Amino acid sequence: MNSVCGNCFSKMRGNVCRKCGHINIRPRAEYDALPVGTVLKDRYIIGRLMGRGGFGMIYLAYDESAEKPVAVKEYYPDGTAVRCQDNISVEPMTSLQADSYDAGMERFFLEADMISHFQECAEMIGIYDVFRENGTAYYAMEFVHGASLKSFAETNSAITPGQAVFISEKLLPSLQILHARGVIHRDVSPDNxxxxxDGSVRLIDFGAARFIQDRTCSMSVILKQGFAPLEQYQRRGNQGGWTDIYSLGASLFYAITLVTPEDPLTRLEDDSDFEFQLHGIPKSMAQVLKKACSVRRELRYQDAEEMLDAIRQSGITAMEFPAEKIQAAIRSGNNSDDVIQPRRTLLSAAAAALSAAAGSAVSLFSGISRAIAPIEVKIGGEMFPVNSVELDLSDWELTNAQIINLRHMKRLKVLNLMYNYITDLSCLEGLTQLEEIHFSHNNVSDLSFMKDMNELRRISAENSGITDISVLAGKSKLESVFIGDSLVTDITPLKSARGLRFLGCNELQIGSLEALDGMTELETICLAGCGIYDISPLSQAKKLKNVYLGRNNVSDLSPLTGCDIAEMYLDWNQLNGNMEAFRGLTVHGVIVFNGNGYTENDLGYLRSTISGEAELEI
Known part of the structure; x- marks a missing residue:
């Protein structure tokens, strides 16, 4: 069946995009997201989920009318909305929540309308379209090719004072326009x-924005720890332009020092840590940050123009961000171009209850000297039950230090750590019950932590620094292994995985498939660009359905005789126009074989040599 790639929107068959390598498999954490390929308003093709917050989800999408990628935000409030049985429509979770759901939708439209009034600000995200559909609301907005300030700092280390000036000179004029029209953003942070x-700086996520004169609801509901000023902690706090000034100052403080400011309630009692961090910053910049981040609002810059004047009088020259470092942050953050960093989902009510119980337990037994096994552990700032069986931590921007407590979660069977900043997984050594582990798009090179994981069935380690997979020798229960785009050259250790069904080794210079000889359960092989000449070791793999062998040196396809193939990619091999190359094969889907010396005139005869309803593409 034809489908589209959720990342590049190329047509594809199966789950693996042969153009960009994206896998159209929805993680468990995204079960309630729109399916990839959903079309909205007969115009927007929905791709992968890029982020979610308390009030909605943001998808990468393709605008067929404008013929360009966009971002589409869907109104889908946590705890209030539920996806219907068609997996597309949305409705209130219960009839009692209908009024709350409708009121939230009106605020969603207000957010879109608010942003649309500032299209002249180059630093704001442009909105193209707002519409109702499927029982909910959407707006399509500009797709931003870049990395968050947080991702940049974590990838490239602290920014310079000159780069802080550059950010300030870009954002403060736009904030001044917002404030002059009575709007405050309320969520300026390194994430946003x-x-x-292209060298520009953008401010995103207006989900928390409010008109200053809007007193119909509390303006202190939404805050971000470390970047929200004191007035956002107060139910009726006096918020204004100075609120965003504090948040911008705190964001710059974080990016320069790599230290998140303490919350203002703590700073009211003791501000020594903030003062200490300022010592390593040029005095003129330190003075700007100190005033911008004053806990008492009356001591801050009262508007963006005042802060901009102070920045310009600091004597520090604005310094642009090197393009290569921005690209490095993009690659490290998600290997793709995100408009917004994914939000972390809240724990379930049950987990929250367990958290409270855990807190009581710590208090009750605090005087006992012997070690007590934890009921919950903190990972990346969130608490999780230690007896969890499945854990999805993909896109959490985690470092080695933030995952150390995984060592306590001995019952884990499924663990997803894809798209983080991890280099060392030795903390997982004792997790011998793991059946499924995914850590693609990190920089892990040492797999010795898997030594005793004999229950492993599925592994994803794409785009890593792995050179040696010998630790997988003897892991007979393996069913799926994805190690593409790493540095592995020898897959012999997989020889004992006789039940292997999926093998992804794209771009590995393995040369030989001898390790696959005798494997009878293989269904999908992704072996593009592997330097392969001989596929005879696949002669017993009669269950093969998806064969990806592009950019190799294959000249003989006869080992695939007897397979009932759904799709086959053989582009740029060494078939050399052989008119009998496909004789005896059974293919019911597409065969792509450009770059093999064939022309359009050859297709008729070639099709006659193949059983099944094959679709030939050159």
Missing amino acids: IMLCA
Whole structure:
């Protein structure tokens, strides 16, 4: 069946995009997201989920009318909305929540309308379209090619004072326009400041924005720890332009020092840590940050123009961000171009209850000297039950230090750590019950932590620094292994995995498939660009359905005789126009074989040599 790639929107068959390598498999954490390929308003093709917050989800999408990628935000409030049986429509979770759901949708439209009024600000995200559909609301907005300030700092280390001036000179004029029209953003933070590949700086996520005169609801509901000023902690706090000034100052403080400011309630009692961190910053910049981040609002810059004047009088020259470092942050953050960093989902009510119980237990037994096994552990700032069986931590921007407590989760069977900043997984050594582990798009090179994981069935380690997979020798229960785009050259250790069904080794210079000889359960092989000449070891793999062998040196396809193939990619091999190359094969889907010396005139005869309803593409 034809489908589209959720990342590049190329047509594809099966789950693996042969153009960009994206896998159209929805993680468990995204079960309630729109399916890839959903079309909205007969115009927007929905791709992968890029982020979610308390009030909605943001998808990468393709605008067929404008013929360009966009971002589409869907109104889908946590705890209030539920996806219907068609997996597309949305409705209130219960009839009692209908009024709350409708009121939230009106605020969603207000957010879109608010952003649309600032299209002249180059630093704001442009909105193209707002519409109702499927029982909910959507708006399509500009797709930003860049990395968040947080991702940039974590990837490239602290920014310079000159780069802080550059950000300030870009954002403060736009904030001044917002404030002059009575709007405050209320969520300026390193997550929401985007450094774009074209050299621009953008401010995203207006989900928390409010008109200053709007007193119909509390203005202190939404805050971000470390970047929200004191007035956002107060139910009726006096918020204004100075609120965003504090948040911008705190964001710059974080990016320069790599230290998140303490919350203002703590700073009221003791501000020594903030003062200490300022010592390593040029005095003129330190003075700007100190005033911008004053806990008492009356001591801050009262508007963006005042802060901009102070920045310009600091004597520090603005310094642009190197394009290569922005690209490095993009690659490290998600290997793709995100408009917004994914939000972390809240724990379930049950987990929250367990958290409270755990807190009581710590208090009750605090005087006992012997070690007590934890009921919950903290990972990346969130608490999780230690007896969890499945854990999805993909896209959490985690470092080695933030995952150390995984060592306590001995019952884990499924663990997803894809798209983080991890280099060392030795903390997982004792997790011998693991059946499924995914850590693609990190920089892990040592697999010795898997030594005793004999229950492993599925492994994803794409785009890593792995050179040696000898630790997988003897792991007979393996069913799926994805190690593409790493540095592995020898797959012999997989020889004992006789039940292997999926093998992804794209771009590995393995040369030989001898390790696959005798494997009878293989269904999908992704072996593009592997330097392969001989596929005879696949002669017993009669269950093969998906064969990806592009950019190799294959000249003989006869070992695939007897397979009932759904799709086959053989582009740029060494078939050399052989008119009998496909004789005896059974293919019911597409065969792509450009770059093999064939012309359009050859297709008729070639099709006659193949059983099944094959679709030939050259």
